[in-house]
Every structure is written in C-alpha cells, then in structure tokens.
Amino acid sequence: MMKKQNNVLDLNILWQPNENWISQSNLKGFSEQVGFPLFPYERLHRWSITHPEEFWSGVWDFAKIIGEKGKKVFIPPTDDGILGAQWFPGAQLNFAENVLRGEEEDIAVIVAGEDGTTSHYSLRELRSKVAKAQEGLRNLGVRSGDRVAGVVTNGIESLVALLATTSLGAVWTSCSPDFGSQGIIDRLGQVQPKVLITVLEYQYNGKHFDIRDNIRAISEVLDEVSAIVTLTEGDDFLKNQSKHVLNWNQLCKNGPFIPEFTRVPFNHPLYILYTSGTTGLPKAIVHSVGGTLIQHVKEHQLHCDIKHGDILFWYTNTAWMMYPWLISGLASGAAILLYDGSPLPKDNIGVLWEIAEKVGVTHFGTSPKYLETLQKASYSVGQEHNLSQLRSVLSCGAPLSAEQYDWVYDYIKKDILLASISGGTEIIGCFVMGSPVHPVRRGEITCKALGMAVDVFDEKDVSVLHQKGDLVCTKPFPSMPLTFWGEDGDERYYSSYFTKRPGIWTHGDLAEQTDEQSIIIYGRADTTLNPGGVRIGTAEIYRVLEQIPEIEDSLVFGLPNAGDEEIVLCVVLKDRELDSDLADVIRNNVRKKASPRHVPRRIYSVNEVPYTINGKKVEGAARSTVLGQQVKNKGSLHNPNSLLEYISLLERSFV
Numbered sequence: 001m002m003k004k005q006n007n008v009l010d011l012n013i014l015w016q017p018n019e020n021w022i023s024q025s026n027l028k029g030f031s032e033q034v035g036f037p038l039f040p041y042e043r044l045h046r047w048s049i050t051h052p053e054e055f056w057s058g059v060w061d062f063a064k065i066i067g068e069k070g071k072k073v074f075i076p077p078t079d080d081g082i083l084g085a086q087w088f089p090g091a092q093l094n095f096a097e098n099v100l101r102g103e104e105e106d107i108a109v110i111v112a113g114e115d116g117t118t119s120h121y122s123l124r125e126l127r128s129k130v131a132k133a134q135e136g137l138r139n140l141g142v143r144s145g146d147r148v149a150g151v152v153t154n155g156i157e158s159l160v161a162l163l164a165t166t167s168l169g170a171v172w173t174s175c176s177p178d179f180g181s182q183g184i185i186d187r188l189g190q191v192q193p194k195v196l197i198t199v200l201e202y203q204y205n206g207k208h209f210d211i212r213d214n215i216r217a218i219s220e221v222l223d224e225v226s227a228i229v230t231l232t233e234g235d236d237f238l239k240n241q242s243k244h245v246l247n248w249n250q251l252c253k254n255g256p257f258i259p260e261f262t263r264v265p266f267n268h269p270l271y272i273l274y275t276s277g278t279t280g281l282p283k284a285i286v287h288s289v290g291g292t293l294i295q296h297v298k299e300h301q302l303h304c305d306i307k308h309g310d311i312l313f314w315y316t317n318t319a320w321m322m323y324p325w326l327i328s329g330l331a332s333g334a335a336i337l338l339y340d341g342s343p344l345p346k347d348n349i350g351v352l353w354e355i356a357e358k359v360g361v362t363h364f365g366t367s368p369k370y371l372e373t374l375q376k377a378s379y380s381v382g383q384e385h386n387l388s389q390l391r392s393v394l395s396c397g398a399p400l401s402a403e404q405y406d407w408v409y410d411y412i413k414k415d416i417l418l419a420s421i422s423g424g425t426e427i428i429g430c431f432v433m434g435s436p437v438h439p440v441r442r443g444e445i446t447c448k449a450l451g452m453a454v455d456v457f458d459e460k461d462v463s464v465l466h467q468k469g470d471l472v473c474t475k476p477f478p479s480m481p482l483t484f485w486g487e488d489g490d491e492r493y494y495s496s497y498f499t500k501r502p503g504i505w506t507h508g509d510l511a512e513q514t515d516e517q518s519i520i521i522y523g524r525a526d527t528t529l530n531p532g533g534v535r536i537g538t539a540e541i542y543r544v545l546e547q548i549p550e551i552e553d554s555l556v557f558g559l560p561n562a563g564d565e566e567i568v569l570c571v572v573l574k575d576r577e578l579d580s581d582l583a584d585v586i587r588n589n590v591r592k593k594a595s596p597r598h599v600p601r602r603i604y605s606v607n608e609v610p611y612t613i614n615g616k617k618v619e620g621a622a623r624s625t626v627l628g629q630q631v632k633n634k635g636s637l638h639n640p641n642s643l644l645e646y647i648s649l650l651e652r653s654f655v
Contacts, residue, residue, distance in 0.1 A: 014409050015418065016439035025436040026062075026301045034058040038437060041447060042517050049453040049475050056087065056294060056451060056478060063297035063332070066101060067093025067263060077476065081503025083494070085476035088266040088290055095270055095289050096167035097261035099330040100127050102308075107335045110311070111156050112355045114206065114341035116348075121156060126163075128257045129156070133164035135255030140195055140227045140244070144169030144262055147272065149193035149225075151175050151184060151215065152318050153202050153340045157231050157248055159327065161197045166270060166289075169262035173272040173284075176317040176613055177202050181214040183613075183635025185221050187274045190284045191485050192224035197248075200232040205342035212237050219243060266290030266478075272485055273321055273425045282633060283496065284485035287428045288478075295429040295479035296328035302450060304363060304392060304419065305436040308333030314365030314394070315343045315352065320614045321425040322365065322396070337361060343370055349377060353385045360389040367397040367615055371404050372546055374411075381412045392417040394434070397615055399521045401543035402443030420445045422521050424507065426497070429479050431471065431507065432519045444518040452477055456513045461501060464513075468535050470525060471509040472501065480505075510537045527619040529558045530565050534597050538619060541569070541600070544593045548586060550576055555609045556600070557623040569600035570609065570622070570649075578605035583655040602654040608642035622646050 022028055022038075031038040034054065036047055048055040053073040060069055070090025077084035102108070104124035112118045121129075142148060148165040152158035152174055165172045173191055175184045177199050188196075196219070201210045219228060219238060227244040229251050238245045270289040274282035300306040312329035313336070316322040329336045337359060343352055343366075356364055374381065381387070393408055393416055400420040408418050419434020422445060431454045432445045440446060448454040453475035458464045483489040484496075500506045510522040522528075522537020529536040538556045545554045553572040558565040569586070571578065583603050590599050610618045613636065621631045625646040634640040 010439075010441075012441040012444070013439045014405055014442050015415070017417070017436060022437045025305050026307065027303075027305070027435065027437055030058065030062050030302055033062055041435070041438065045448055045450055045517075048450040052451070052476070059294055059298045059302075059451070060088075063294070063301060065093065065293065065297070066098050067091060070266075079503065081498070082474065082476040082480070082505060083498070083503070085480075086267075087478045091266040091290060092263040093266065093290060093293070094167060094169070094261040094263045095293055096130065096163045096259070097263075098293055099163060099327065100130065100259070101331065102333060108330060109156060109159065110335060110337045110359050112337060112339050112359075114203070114345045114348075114351060116351055116354050116358070118355065118359060119156070126160070127259060129160045129252070130163045130167060131257055131259040132252040132255035133160050134167050134259050136229075136251035136253075137164055137168060137170070137195065140251075142168055142170050142195055144264060145269070146170045146195075147173060147191050147193040148195045148197065149173050149175075149188045149191070150318060151177050151179075151188075151196070151198040151211075151218070152231070153177060153199055154316065154318055154323065154338050155340050156338070158197075158318055159338065161229075162327065164259070167259050167261050169264045169268065171269045171272060171286075174318040174323070175274075176319040177211050178204065178209070178317075178638070179319070179613060180635050181217040183633075184214065184218050186633065186635050187282050187284070188218070189221060190281070191272050193222065194224060195227045195229065196222065196225045197229045198231065200230055200235055200237070203341065205345055206347065264289055267482060269482060271324055271428070273324075273428065274319070275425055282636065283492065285426060286482040286485050286489075288482050291479040292324065292428050293328065293331065295427075295477070296325060297331055298450065299325075299430055299433065300329055300332045300334070303430075303433045303435055304394065305417070306332045306334050306363060310334040310362040310391075311337060311360055311389075312363045312365070313337035313339070313352075313356065313361045315339060315367070315370065316365075317613070321428055324428065326365070334363075344373055349374065350379060350381070350384055353381050353387070356390065357385040357387060362389050363392045363394060364390060365394045365396075368395055368400045368404055369398065369615060371395065371400075371407065375404070375407050376549070376552070379411075383411075387413050390416060392419060392434070394419045394421060396421045396423075396430075398617070399523065399537075399539040399543075400443075401539070401546060403543065403547055405440070405442040422509065422519070423449075426481060426507075427477070427479050431473060432521075441516070441518055444514065444516075444520055446518055448517060448519070454519070456511050456519075457501070457504075461504075465515065466512065468510055468512050468522060468537065470500075471507045471511040471519075471521070473505040473507065510535060527557065529556070529567055531558070531567060531597055532564065536567075536598055540594050541567075541590060541598050544590050544598075545569075545571070545586070547593075548589060550574065550582060551586075553609045555606070555617060555619060555622055557619040557626075559602075559623070559626065566601040567599070568602045568604070568626075570604045570606045570646075572607065572609060573605055578603065578655055580655055604649060604652060604654050606645055606649075608639060608645075610640070610642045611638045612636050613638045626650060
C-alpha cells in the first residue's frame with residue numbers, strides 16, 4: 001500500500017493513520033492537555049526529554065495515577081551522567097491499587113488455554129480474589145519489602161498472587177515452570193523469597209509435565225522460604241519438609257471482599273526480573289513501583305493507543321518482561337487476555353487468532369518467530385478469522401524484517417497499526433516503539449519513545465544517521481533499575497551499561513537511525529559480526545534466510561580466523577539435505593539481498609537452534625560451545641541439549 005508524502009510517492013509506507021484516527025488518539029489528547037503541539041513529533045519528543053518535570057508530571061495527570069504525587073517531580077543527577085536522578089521523591093502510591101481501578105462490572109481478565117476455552121473475570125471478582133490472597137499472605141508474615149516468588153504459569157492464580165503481593169508493598173519475582181531446577185535456583189536463590197507459590201504440574205502443547213522433583217530440589221536450597229503455596233489441592237509431596245506447606249485454596253479461604261493497599265515511595269521495589277544471558281548467573285534486576293507504572297501507562301496510552309474497553313494480549317510466559325508489561329494494561333482501563341500453553345499447538349496453529357476473534361482482542365502482541373512460522377505454514381490469518389476489533393499488532397523479542405511487515409498487511413489486516421517495539425528487561429519497557437500518529441514504514445521501528453533520550457553513537461561517541469552504531473540513552477528516565485539485587489549490585493549495574501560510555505546508557509543493540517528519526521535494529525551488539533572490520537547485524541542475514549522455503553530455522557555467528565572473522569551459518573532444513581546447490585542458493589540470496597560481506601563462509605546442517613526460554617536465539621552460546629568454552633547458565637535455555645551437536649561442529653565438513 002503505497003502512500004504519498006508531500007506529493008512524493010513513498011514506497012516504504014505501508015499504512016498511515018487517517019485524520020480521525022489521529023484526532024481520537026490518546027497522544028493527541030495528551031498534547032492538548034500539556035499544551036504542546038503534537039506535530040512535528042520530533043519537536044514534541046525533544047520537549048519530553050529536555051523538560052522531564054513537565055513531561056512526566058503530564059503523564060501522571062493524563063493517566064490519572066492514583067496516589068500522592070508530591071511537590072517535586074525530578075531532581076537531576078549531581079554530575080553530567082544519568083545515574084542518581086530522583087523521580088517524584090515525595091510521591092506515595094501502590095501498584096495494585098492503580099491496576100485494580102475501574103467499574104466493578106468491567107471485564108478485567110480473560111483466561112484461555114490451548115483448547116480455545118475462555119473464562120472471564122470482572123474487576124469485582126478480581127478484587128475479591130486479590131483481597132483473599134492478600135489476607136493469606138499477610139497471615140504468612142509477608143510485609144512491605146519482602147519477596148514473594150512464583151514458579152507459575154500464565155493463569156488467574158498467578159495474576160492474583162502478583163497483585164496481592166504488590167498490594168502489601170512486597171516484591172514479586174517469578175519463573176516459568178519449564179525452567180529446570182538449577183535455572184530456578186540461579187534466579188530465586190539470589191533474592192531470598194519469604195514465600196514460594198508454585199505449580200506442581202502443567203500442560204504444554206498437549207503434553208503433561210510433572211515438576212514435583214524440581215520443586216523438592218528448590219525447596220531444599222531456598223533456606224529463607226518459610227512457606228510454600230501449591231496450586232494443586234490435596235498434594236502432600238512436601239509433608240516432611242520443615243517449611244509450612246499449604247495449597248492455594250487454603251491460602252485464600254478467608255479474607256475481606258475489598259483489598260487494602262499499602263502505599264510506598266515512588267522508588268520502592270516492585271519487581272525483580274532476570275536477564276536470560278548464558279555467560280553467568282542471571283542478573284537480578286530490581287524495578288521500582290513508580291518507574292514501572294508510569295513507564296507502562298505512557299507506553300500503553302500514548303504509543304499503543306490503549307483505551308478503556310480495549311483488550312490487550314501478549315503471548316508471554318511469567319519469566320519474561322512482557323508479562324508485567326501485559327498486566328499493567330489494566331491500569332489503562334483495558335482488559336487483558338492471559339494465555340497458558342503453546343502459541344502453536346500441534347493440532348491447531350491458529351488457536352491464538354481463534355481466541356482473539358472470539359473475545360475481540362484489539363491489541364495483539366507477538367514475536368517475529370511466531371509470525372515467520374505462520375508465514376511458512378501459509379496460514380492466512382485475515383481470511384480464516386474475523387478480526388474486526390483488531391487495531392494493532394505489536395512485535396518484540398527480535399527485529400521484525402521488512403518482508404514480515406509486508407506479510408502482516410497482506411495476510412492479517414490492512415488497516416491496523418503494526419508496531420515493532422524494542423527495549424528490554426533492563427528498563428522494563430521500550431526505547432523505541434510505534435505511534436498512532438505516524439506512518440508505518442517497512443522494516444523500521446516508527447519512533448523514539450517519549451521521555452527517552454535515544455540516540456545512535458559511533459565508536460567515537462558521535463551521533464550518526466544512516467550508519468550502524470550503538471543504541472544509547474543520554475538522559476535519565478524513571479524506569480531505570482534501582483540496582484541489581486545482591487552483593488555489589490550497584491557496581492554490577494554500572495559495569496553492565498556504563499563502562500563503555502560513563503554517564504551514558506549503552507543498551508547493547510546495533511542500530512541505525514534515519515532522517516525520519518525511525519530506527520532499524522540489527523541485533524545485539526555482542527553478537528555483531530565483524531568480517532573485514534565491518535559491523536554486520538545477524539538480523540540482516542536472518543531476514544534473507546527467512547525467505548528461503550527450504551530453511552526452517554537458522555543461526556549465525558562469527559568465528560576467529562587468522563586475525564579476522566568468518567561467518568558461520570547453521571541451518572535447520574525441512575524435507576531435504578544440505579548440498580552444494582542449496583548452499584549456492586543461500587549464498588546468492590545473501591549476496592544479492594544483503595551484501596558480499598554478509599555471505600557465510602561455512603554452512604552446516606543442524607538438527608536444532610538453541611533458544612532461551614523466552615524464545616530468543618542464542619548465538620553466543622553456540623559460538624562458545626564451538627570454541628570449547630563453557631556455557632555457564634544453561635538453565636536459561638529452552639533446549640540446552642541442542643548445544644551437544646555444536647561441540648564437534650568444526651570437525652564436520654561444511655558446504
């Protein structure tokens with residue numbers, strides 16, 4: 001769908017909002033409230049980062065955040081860097097109080113599973129459940145600042161446990177039950193939770209999984225846990241443990257119908273999230289109540305245009321940052337859809353869209369890998385389903401290729417806002433994202449998020465256009481981590497993001513910014529390839545490989561070779577063997593659609609590509625394995641055994 005901009009045909013524009021869409025947008029309403037023009041957006045963005053007091057105070061007011069705002073909004077750092085800023089130092093608020101707002105009969109939560117069945121919960125029902133769980137946790141001694149940990153699936157009990165925890169001013173942290181016992185210990189063992197809430201079994205892709213042995217192993221190590229709450233009734237598998245064990249119904253058997261809310265300072269801890277890296281123990285990142293809430297309502301309302309009555313969905317597990325991001329949608333008046341199970345169950349790959357059609361999802365959050373799978377299966381979403389309520393498709397976790405932009409508009413829906421967004425666990429939000437007032441350009445992330453001083457720097461710390469560089473942030477923002485939990489947390493936090501450029505957040509993404517101030521992400525900087533000294537993002541190669549039908553999956557990394565680096569490509573093929581003919585097709589496509597420098601020197605056929613539990617390819621773990629180096633945190637991997645065939649990769653012949 002080509003559009004004209006200033007009477008010039010712009011072939012990259014796939015969609016743009018009409019005047020009604022713009023005039024009815026939250027972003028338009030916000031600009032009118034703060035008295036600053038919406039267009040040009042770049043000027044509004046510049047105001048949002050040069051006048052942080054006015055901007056973030058405006059977000060608080062526009063989102064109608066419940067709590068005491070305080071007289072001061074922002075106290076800048078004492079030096080020229082971005083560390084040490086104080087946000088809303090006099091504020092008092094509670095996260096759960098803001099999430100549980102609205103009319104009693106409003107639908108708040110929809111829960112669905114692989115069979116497509118759904119359950120609905122009103123705000124009144126959700127508040128009542130939270131009140132009972134709150135009383136149960138209080139009786140177990142949970143107080144403000146304590147940690148409550150969950151090994152839980154994405155269901156109603158998990159949400160209630162999280163909100164009950166935060167209503168008390170306590171801190172929530174969680175893992176997905178498909179983590180191995182060591183992966184859970186590596187995370188929860190760092191933060192000494194007082195209470196552990198856990199499933200004992202779960203279903204995924206039609207299969208039943210029993211994790212009792214894992215929970216036994218965990219309970220023996222987590223010395224600070226005084227009580228374990230199981231989500232399976234009548235199970236006495238821990239009856240010989242010294243810890244108090246009860247089930248969910250016992251926890252919630254008493255209590256009022258209305259929860260109480262303990263208000264805390266803006267920078268009080270809310271969540272502890274974990275990175276999924278494989279180079280050491282996961283970083284335990286502490287996020288604040290106020291920073292998380294104000295960042296999320298800004299992103300939901302101003303950038304995603306979420307309004308009261310909308311239904312927000314993101315396919316996620318309870319270990320990924322998109323889980324708390326989804327939950328915060330309640331604070332903007334939306335209902336949220338919680339889905340537990342495989343996004344692509346073997347007997348019905350379209351189940352998520354069936355559910356979206358059934359319940360009227362307005363904002364559908366997913367990943368490039370999921371869209372790629374549907375594309376290769378020739379699943380025409382728009383023909384199979386009535387998506388009249390759908391207004392936006394959002395994607396994150398990896399760069400969304402230009403061809404995938406085309407596919408979404410051709411095969412899902414033409415009149416929607418497609419937003420590729422990028423940020424991270426480290427900021428529990430986004431640096432760059434979509435907008436309801438911008439055109440969508442293929443292969444580009446639409447704009448820099450308001451309030452985020454995003455730039456792209458070269459190796460000399462100079463801002464560059466049309467050139468690959470490091471994605472950075474040069475000014476403070478409210479959702480910066482409080483610290484990393486544990487000993488030397490502040491030092492480890494600093495070394496992760498500020499060693500390369502003191503006082504400037506270096507995020508770790510290889511990126512490019514355009515004249516329109518849109519952003520192209522090429523992948524993680526630590527997996528950037530450097531053949532001949534030229535920086536190449538792995539996403540540039542994946543984009544080409546996704547268009548070759550014979551390739552089911554792929555992995556790209558670099559290996560040292562005589563002072564230079566050569567590109568290694570591993571492919572998972574379907575219905576054929578790797579031979580010189582297919583290798584020629586791959587190399588010719590990469591040469592033509594990327595560049596000669598992108599062409600892999602070695603191509604291997606493998607059975608599997610390693611992924612994190614959150615669904616991200618792990619180039620670094622494969623590279624380390626090939627080089628004979630230890631992968632320290634295999635608990636972060638969804639399929640750690642996939643690395644076994646990489647041990648002897650260099651001993652095999654390549655094509």
